[in-house]
Amino acid sequence: MSNALKTxxxxxxxxxxxxxxxxxxxxxxxxxxxxxxxxxxxxxxxAIKGIAANLARLVDKGRLDATAAAQANERLIAVDQLTGMRDAGLVIEAVAERLEVKRKIFAELEEHVADACILATNTSSISVTAIGATLEIPARLVGMHFFNxxxxxxxxxxxxGLATSADVATCVYETAAAWGKTPVYARSTPxxxxxxxARPFYAEGLRLLNEQAASAESIDEVIREAGGFRMGPFELMDLIGHDVNFAVTxxxxxxxxxxxxxxxxxIQQELVNAGFLGxxxxxGFYEYGPNATRASPRLAPPTDSPRVVKLFPQSGVIARLQQRLLDAGLVTATMPETERIDGVVAQIDDALLRLTDGRTATQCAHDSDHDNVVLVDLALDYAGCSTxxxxRARQCSDSAYAAVVGAMQAAGYAVVPMADVAGMIVMRTVAMLVNEAADAVxxxxxxAADLDLAMEKGVNYPLGPLQWADQAGxxxxxxxxxxLCTHYGEDRYxxxxxxxxxxxxxASWHARAAIDSAA
Incomplete structure (x- = not known):
């Protein structure tokens, strides 16, 4: 039996x-x-006029029945005092993110609504526990955080929050589901x-830019085309607004x-100080308007294919990259299982191509006693991505690096060259998302299941972070x-x-199932 509120x-x-x-x-x-x-x-x-216009557009597009739109419009009632909420069974607050304002609203609401009325806050950042602490019946306050x-x-x-009734949370969860939404449960923590x-998605992009790993355009290109995200971090921050994004951080x-x-x-603080809000x-990071132009990401120029491509035994995500090299007809030899080296994709002419593991290419070259080391960044799906x-290691020769670029291009990839920064772009971003997800659980x-669902539905990630951990290992x-922690010497990593x-x-079982059982 559903615990959702009746219509x-x-x-x-x-x-x-x-x-x-x-x-x-x-x-x-x-x-x-x-x-x-x-x-x-x-x-x-x-607001009522705007809702009517939104519903009319849905009708025009064939997404909503005209009768349903008319009935929805008729259900909207403007009230000029909070006393107009006295017959409500659920009241949702959606005002400015200021604790004292929210507390005042809920205190006044308690004077007018029935004791059984559920009070919900749409806060995105304020403690639900703190908002409800001054209420007469704190158990009925719950967060109901919609996304814009x-x-x-x-x-x-x-x-x-600490005082929220489990029955209240269940009712709101099932009501949201009845409204066609995808609800998830969360505890009131920052x-x-x-x-x-989601904070590392922005933070690692900003840090990469600060370390001059690549331009904003190039980082966005790699995150989109290799990482599978709908937008890169700089595009997304420009869309959200730097004042809003910086304030949340x-x-x-x-x-x-x-x-x-x-x-x-x-970097983001400077944009806010300048009023460049996106x-x-x-x-913001980009210019907008009728005459605005955007710089293109930096791509490696066309380069000749290599003479030699020897694949090393690998499985998992690397195997899909190796298959692209095979499909392009580039592979001249496949090394036996006894030659397996962790992370090594292939020998391409005089270069070793490795999947980044959080070290710089220069450090990998030093550790392996092989000067010509080139690192490839993580991709969501090497089989289908375009970039x-x-x-490259500092000591890597131009000819060795060119051979790797040529191999990647022959396999159908556009190549974004970047500075030798630890963890590269997609790898360090996803690793930090996975880490934060694991900590939250x-x-x-x-x-774990709700976390992945929240990141897929709330910010349109191509995979939930823990599902990505399952896939890549x-x-x-x-x-x-x-x-990364060793390289930077920082607790951040x-x-x-x-x-x-x-x-x-x-363990042989998936991380997601393991995390759920551990939780």
Whole structure:
């Protein structure tokens, strides 16, 4: 039997901005009467008009029945006082991210609504425990975090504070599901799931740019085309707005008592100081507007194919790269199993091609006593991707490097050359996402399954981080992080205890199942 609220239940929305209006549209389409309040009555009128326009567009596109749209519009009720929420069974607050403002709203709501009314906050960053601490009935307060735009984005984080009733969380979870959303449970910790686990996606891109690993355009290209993400970090930060993204990073950093994993970037701070906030200001990492032009990513020029390509025995993600070389007719020999070397993809003329493991190519060359080492970055799927990044050891000869570039191009890849920076681009970004995901599960924020679902539905990742760990191998990411930690000498790259435990066990079962059972 479902614990979702019946459609006869009135839903109240406090705050008629973009988020509040979006949530109101979702609830009205789901069959609820919706009482919409804002301190500015004109904002409520604008929201109701905007919802009607959104529904009309859906009808025009054939995505919504005209009758259903008309009925949803009729369910929207403008109220000019919080007393208008007295008959609501659920009230969702969607106002500014300020603790004192939210506490004041909920305190006033408690004077008007029934004791059985559920109170929900759409906060993305404030502790649900802190918001509910001053309530008469704190057990009825829960986080109901929608993602913008609420009518489009599937994810809803159902966040429980220390006092939140399990029955309340279950009701809100099942109500969100009944509204056509994908809910996940989370414990009230800084950033909840998505805003915590996603931080390395931005942070590692910014750090790579700061270390001059490649241009913003090139990093975005590699993240998209090799990593399989819909947008690169710089494109995405420009879309979100640097003021918003920087503020969330600062908030999470402070909330975790200045944990170096969440350290904000001076580059982004400078953009905020300059007012270069991204799309909304016309300039961020890129320029926007009718006359704006964007620099192209740096690609290696066409190079001749190599004479010799010897494959070393490998499995997993590397095998797909080797298959591309085979399919291109480049392979001249396949080495026996006795010649297996961890991480080595192939000998290409005089060069050794290796998968990055968190060391620099120069360090790999030193450790292997082979000058001509070239590293290839991680890809989501070497079989289908169009681009790879390469980094060469400082002592690698031009001819040896050119042979590797030529082989990659002959196999159908565009090559992005980058500086010899530890961990490269996709590898270090995904390793940090995996690490943060493992830590969140290890600390009881959510289950592994909900974490992967949240990252896929909330920020459109091509794979959940833990599913990616399953696919590429937990040991690979643990090794990369350990090498990054050694290289930088920073706690930022410390390995999550759960990720380390899974790596040490070398278990044959998938990381995801193991993490779930451990949690």
């Amino acid at each position: 006869s239940t009135i839903v109240g929305i406090v705050g008629a901005g973009a988020m509040g209006a979006g949530i109101a549209q979702v609830a009205a389409l789901a069959g609820h009467r919706v009482a919409l309040f804002d301190l500015d009555a004109a904002t409520v009128a604008k 735009p609420a009518p489009v984005m599937a994810l809803v984080e159902v966040v429980s 950033g909840f799931i998505v805003n915590r686990v 600062e908030s999470v950093f402070r909330a975790y008592f200045n944990d170096p994993r969440f350290t904000p970037s001076l 799309r909304k200001s016309g300039r 790879v990044a390469l980094a 290890n600390q009881g924020v959510c289950t 937990v040991t690979l990411f643990s090794t990369v992080l350990s090498n 410390r390995v999550s205890p759960l990720l380390a435990a899974l790596s040490w066990s070398r």
